[in-house]
Amino acid sequence: xxxxxxxxxxxxPDAERTARPLDLFRLTFGGANTxxxxxxxxxxxxxxxxxxxxxxxxxxxxxxGAAILAPMSLFGPRNGTNNAVSSSAHLGVHGRxxxxxxxxxxxxxxxxxxxxxxxxxxxxxxxxxxGGARSAAPNDWAVGVxxxxxALLVLVVCIYGFRFMLLVNKIAVxxxxxxxxxxxxxxxxxxxxxxxGIYGPDxxxxxxxxxxxxFVGAALIVMSNPVSFxxxxxxxxxxxxxxxxxxxxxxxxxxxQIATLVPFLxxxxxxxxxATDAPQFIDEGNYVGGLLEVSPGWYFLPVCxxxxxxxxxxxxxxxYGTGLDFSSVFPRFxxxxxxxxxxxxxxxxxxxxxFAFNVVQSISTFAVLIVxxxxxxxxxxxxxWLVRRGWYDSDSLQVFNRRQRGxxxxxxxxxxxxGLGAWLLSAALSLCFVNLPGQFVGPLGDLAGGIDLSIPVxxxxxxxxxxxxxxxxxxxxxxxxxxxxxxxxxGPPADIPITSVDKSATSEEVTA
Numbered sequence: 001x002x003x004x005x006x007x008x009x010x011x012x013p014d015a016e017r018t019a020r021p022l023d024l025f026r027l028t029f030g031g032a033n034t035x036x037x038x039x040x041x042x043x044x045x046x047x048x049x050x051x052x053x054x055x056x057x058x059x060x061x062x063x064x065g066a067a068i069l070a071p072m073s074l075f076g077p078r079n080g081t082n083n084a085v086s087s088s089a090h091l092g093v094h095g096r097x098x099x100x101x102x103x104x105x106x107x108x109x110x111x112x113x114x115x116x117x118x119x120x121x122x123x124x125x126x127x128x129x130x131g132g133a134r135s136a137a138p139n140d141w142a143v144g145v146x147x148x149x150x151a152l153l154v155l156v157v158c159i160y161g162f163r164f165m166l167l168v169n170k171i172a173v174x175x176x177x178x179x180x181x182x183x184x185x186x187x188x189x190x191x192x193x194x195x196x197g198i199y200g201p202d203x204x205x206x207x208x209x210x211x212x213x214x215f216v217g218a219a220l221i222v223m224s225n226p227v228s229f230x231x232x233x234x235x236x237x238x239x240x241x242x243x244x245x246x247x248x249x250x251x252x253x254x255x256x257q258i259a260t261l262v263p264f265l266x267x268x269x270x271x272x273x274x275a276t277d278a279p280q281f282i283d284e285g286n287y288v289g290g291l292l293e294v295s296p297g298w299y300f301l302p303v304c305x306x307x308x309x310x311x312x313x314x315x316x317x318x319x320y321g322t323g324l325d326f327s328s329v330f331p332r333f334x335x336x337x338x339x340x341x342x343x344x345x346x347x348x349x350x351x352x353x354x355f356a357f358n359v360v361q362s363i364s365t366f367a368v369l370i371v372x373x374x375x376x377x378x379x380x381x382x383x384x385w386l387v388r389r390g391w392y393d394s395d396s397l398q399v400f401n402r403r404q405r406g407x408x409x410x411x412x413x414x415x416x417x418x419g420l421g422a423w424l425l426s427a428a429l430s431l432c433f434v435n436l437p438g439q440f441v442g443p444l445g446d447l448a449g450g451i452d453l454s455i456p457v458x459x460x461x462x463x464x465x466x467x468x469x470x471x472x473x474x475x476x477x478x479x480x481x482x483x484x485x486x487x488x489x490x491g492p493p494a495d496i497p498i499t500s501v502d503k504s505a506t507s508e509e510v511t512a
Contacts, residue, residue: 005161008335009328009401011080011394012238019239021252023166024073027236028229028256030169031317033176033263034310036110036117040225041267042274042287044218048198048210051272057215058264061222066257068375068459069226069233071382073253076237077244079394083234083381084325085401089392089479090384091423093400093407094414098423100325102374103231107322108346109367110228111154111315115350117288118311119146122304124292129300140355147350150308154315155343158323159336162239165316172313179302179309180266186299187273195272213435213450220455222264224371226257227455230378232321246390263310270294319343331401365439372434372454376426379462380419387470387488391481399498406498408479418473422466430458 007016044054075086084099091098123139123146157164199211237249267287274290275282281290295303323339333341353359396407405414435445435452445452467488476494477484484490 003163004159004336005163006335007161008331009081009085009324010398014242017077017080017239017241019162019166019236021240021244021248024233024237024240024249025252025256025259026169026173027166027317028233028253029259030172030176030313031229032225032257032260032314033173033180034114034118034314035121035263035307036114036310036314037225037260037263038267038270038306039117039287040221041264042271043221044214045195045197045268045271045275046282046285046287047214047218048207049214049218050197050199051193051195051268053197053199053215054218054268054272055265057218058222058261058268061219062226062257062261062264064219065223065226066254068223068378069230069257070250070254071385072230072233072378073237073249074246074385074390075381076234077240077242077246077249078390079234079392079397080238080242081234081394081397082238082321082324082328083231085328085397086234086392087377087381087419088397088400088409089388090380090416090419092411092414092416092420093396093405093409095416095420096400097329098420099231099377100329102370102377103321103325104342106228106231106367106370106374107318107325108342108349109363109370111318111322111346112350112353112363113367114311114314114318115147115151115154116354118307118315119143119150121288121292121307122146122150122311124288125295125300125304125307128292129297129304144351144355147354148347150311150315151343151347151350154312154319155340155347157312157316158320158339158343161320161335162236165236165320168316169313172309176306176310176313177262179306180262182302183266183270183299186296186302187269187294190273190277190294191269192272192276195276210450213452216451216453217435220452221368223455224368225260227375227378228367228371229253229257230374232317235321235324236317319346322346328401331403362439365436368436369431369434369440372430372458373427375455376423376430376458376462379426379459380423380466383463383466383470384419387467387485388480389483389486391483396498403501404498405501406496408476408494408496410494410496411475411479416475418469418475419466422462422469425465426458426462429461430454433457 044057075083079086087099088096123142199208270291273294278290278293322342326342327333327335327338393408396409399407432442432444434442434454470488474489474491477490478493
């Protein structure tokens with residue numbers, strides 16, 4: 001655990017693939033068992049739902065998101081590499097940069113959100129724990145120091161790599177869960193499960209007309225949390241042995257997201273308390289300030305620990321994947337070099353974005369938009385797995401990373417326009433249906449009476465369009481395994497040899 005991981009995106013040797021599905025559970029759950037997820041859990045209450053309806057929206061979004069995420073755990077054990085590299089089979093040797101780009105943006109966004117949220121809670125909670133005024137705003141210098149220390153700690157863990165991350169998350173899963181459960185004692189006396197929200201018989205017609213947009217919007221925000229892990233599961237699952245039954249990896253990913261009911265419920269309960277006892281914070285959308293306002297004095301220290309422990313696990317899972325993907329797009333960088341480079345840029349962005357331009361709310365919106373584009377990419381990957389019968393040529397997946405060309409997944413000059421076209425059109429339509437009032441509303445965002453249909457549209461269009469393109473324009477026969485395709489037909493073999501970029505060497509010579 002104290003040795004720096006040297007593996008990039010090349011296949012993990014079988015002898016070193018000693019992780020278990022339980023380890024995947026710990027990393028996935030640990031990355032979401034944080035104060036950032038708690039903040040997401042507060043949104044159904046901020047949207048005005050009753051506690052009952054907020055709980056239903058949370059359960060709906062979480063179960064659907066977990067079901068969509070689970071199949072993305074299959075690629076890592078099968079190919080021994082991350083999901084962006086595995087996407088070469090469906091998007092092409094060059095088209096796989098789409099997955100790397102999406103995961104890069106998602107990771108930087110969630111790393112920034114993690115540092116900002118955890119740093120603010122840590123400083124605010126510590127200030128009040130030592131007797132500071134509840135209404136006093138945290139000093140910018142104190143916040144800046146907290147950001148810097150926190151971000152550097154995350155960077156150090158990511159440099160050491162997978163084993164060290166696993167150790168951090170083993171601790172974080174247990175510790176953060178216990179601290180969240182301690183909230184039962186802290187808020188049990190003030191929480192009212194009959195909290196009614198703003199909708200109902202006493203509300204006017206204009207207000208009640210917003211009920212369904214609020215309910216669907218709340219469910220989609222919750223759903224975005226598990227979907228955001230889709231590009232990263234392969235980063236950790238690649239250490240699971242190839243022969244591990246597929247259902248175990250899928251169960252680990254699914255159950256890890258269901259387990260995040262702990263932080264989501266903490267957010268729901270405490271947001272209901274804030275809405276009852278300090279409603280001005282809900283009106284301002286300042287859940288974190290409201291949480292510190294209604295927390296009993298003895299709970300400030302647990303809140304600080306939740307921010308520190310949970311933020312570490314979220315930050316490490318995000319930044320680790322960022323360095324890994326950057327090293328795959330620019331193979332001349334080792335994983336460690338890429339992690340340091342991207343980590344330094346991300347830390348710079350955190351400080352400039354927070355203190356110079358105040359883009360905290362904007363980056364949250366940006367993260368939602370990136371997740372909206374990631375969902376169709378996940379559908380293309382899952383359908384691709386289905387039609388390929390889970391069969392992949394690991395050597396051909398590495399063509400881009402080895403500065404080669406050709407192979408089973410070369411298609412048209414390294415681009416598979418079937419998968420790319422399905423993703424691009426689905427993502428574009430999905431963005432058109434985004435409805436985030438006051439932040440971003442797509443040109444078709446008001447088509448359903450204010451209901452945000454972005455993710456359902458992206459998922460549905462990709463699920464229909466990609467199989468249609470595969471049927472009308474069959475992929476070459478050698479893109480499939482010995483059993484051929486499932487549900488679609490194949491075209492004639494392309495038989496494109498793997499050569500170096502200057503066509504001066506064979507695959508075997510370059511690999512040697």
